[in-house]
Amino acid sequence: MPGVPRSAYYWMTEHPEAERVDPIAGDVRAVRRDDHERCGAGKIKAALERRGVTASGRRVGNIMRERGMRARMRADGPNRTGRGPTRPGSRTSSAAGSTATSRAPAWPVT
Secondary structure (H helix, E strand, C coil): CCCCCHHHHHHHHHCCCCCCCCCCHHHHHHHHHHCCCCCCHHHHHHHHHHHCCCCCHHHHHHHHHHCCCCCCCCCCCCCCCCCCCCCCCCCCCHHHHHHHHHCCCCCCCC
16 A cells, blocks of 8 residues: 555554545535435546546445445336337347347358
8 A cells, every 4th residue: 555654554454443434435425415316426426526526437436335325226127118128129128139149250260
């Protein structure tokens, strides 16, 4: 860990309660609370940038994962209407995914 003396590093490994707390974790939690817990890492990152806090999307995603935050989804599947796929070969059809994987490559395989 850069910037941490060797003695402090070894002390920290023996004392897990002294975890490093990310300084923007409170900001991430506040943005999420203000948006009624609906936004994911990308929207939180954009909101933090509007507030003047610089953070990467990966860092925001890691903070969310460590604290058990997840974006709330609209529904549990690609077809939210409950009526099934609209036509064979559509993106929600089960047959659409199987045709792409069963095709042989166009080049000779040695």
